[in-house]
Amino acid sequence: MTSVLLERAPWETAPALPRLLGTGRKLAEHREAYGGLPLRTFAGEEGRARLIQEVTQAGLRGRGGAGFPTGRKLASVAAGKKTPVVLANGCESEPASRKDKTLLTHAPHLVLDGAVLAAHAVGAEKVIICVERGGSLPERLERELAQRKGDPVKWQIARIPRRYVSSEESALVHFVNSGDGRPIAVPPRPYERGVDGRPTLVDNVETLGHIALIARYGPDWFRELGTQTDPGSTLVTIGGAVAQPNVYEIVPGMRIGEVLDAAGGATEPLGAVLVGGYFGTWVPMPEGWSMPLSHDRTGPGGVTLGAGAIFALPADACGLAETARITRYLAEESAEQCGPCMFGLPAIADDLRSVAFGRCGPATRQRLMRRIEMVSGRGACRHPDGATRFATSALTAFAEDLETHLNGWTCSGVSRDPMLPLPKARDRGWR
């Protein structure tokens, strides 16, 4: 049996999917499919330690973007002196992603089960579910919470400003503590001192959904899919020039081309694929077709799934113009607390726009490269790092276009309608 599994490529085990999205929306359907919370299996101090150990053995990594080992985070929070707090992060401020909203809509109780189990594992008594304010999601979650009786935690829903950086973990803690949704300087990190000064577990809602499954089926089951270092399944949002843009559950280790095929395949020749959303990396196509995707960084550009937003850009669109437009958005989403981010990102966005629309000379490239290097790593949060990673990857992936643009020519792609999604309504407040 083992050899059979080894001979099969990861994606061929895909009929075992979906794990996360196959459950019912209603509590009764969910309980029918999964049974009750397995709290008694993990009773007492010994049980809690065993639950953390099982998550560690499963090799689950955070699904919010960074891919940090969840078991290690649980252990750090559990080791704190004060009673911890759990923050379930369902904000998903990334415009190209909607997998968290989809999960909270289609399988809310899997996430809530996972939050209860995570709270149990670290010894927390309170779970705060963080979602973007506005829309119907907060109210729907409140209704689902009202259905659940006997959870051993106190539930709270926090309605977070719809800002790109407000879903960053220090920003969530800041908002819950003081009503200000801007990131704060670390350390102390939330796992050391977060909500009310308590050790705080901030986990993405998909991560919690996986915890709910690992607690029921065990680490070996979890590891039946995925790669050695990035096991399990993972949710991705596939957009752009594909037949059926949507949220899909895939297996880490699948190649970019196979992931696009999951969404019905490309509808026109592709120039590049953006992997990992607006903090992500452009991968040129068709060369990138066979690049495997996981939470491990791959290739010279350090491509990673991040929070799983994948966007297929047609060959006749202009990747530089798209990048300039999104970098402008990221600059506008800066919390404007740190000088290098507040001044650097708009300057980089201006340079990119000059490049995209052919109003530049060779000096523009030098200045752009210098500014990118200057800004990276100098914010309190990783906003400038993510934005500059994205910009840098565009200069590499669209290197040929760049030469053309730098010589004062624009491509026909700049007249095509913009493709990468931006939020329709922009929230300007932080409180």
Next chain:
Amino acid sequence: MSDEPPRLQVNPIACVAHGVCRELLPERITMDEWGYPIVDGSPLPADLVAHARRAVAACPTLALRVDGKLARRR
């Protein structure tokens, strides 16, 4: 922690680019085009520690620190 060599670090939220640190410690601090300090966070040699502490004390917004460890590394 006290065994680790001292390093300079800046709280980028507190810093509003007065530029005093750059005046007092040009060996370790340069300035970007917007006037914000680019701080060399590698271990401070013994002969710079006193100068570094003076720059820390002079910062009007208390944004600069000399610590045994860095706030963020990566």
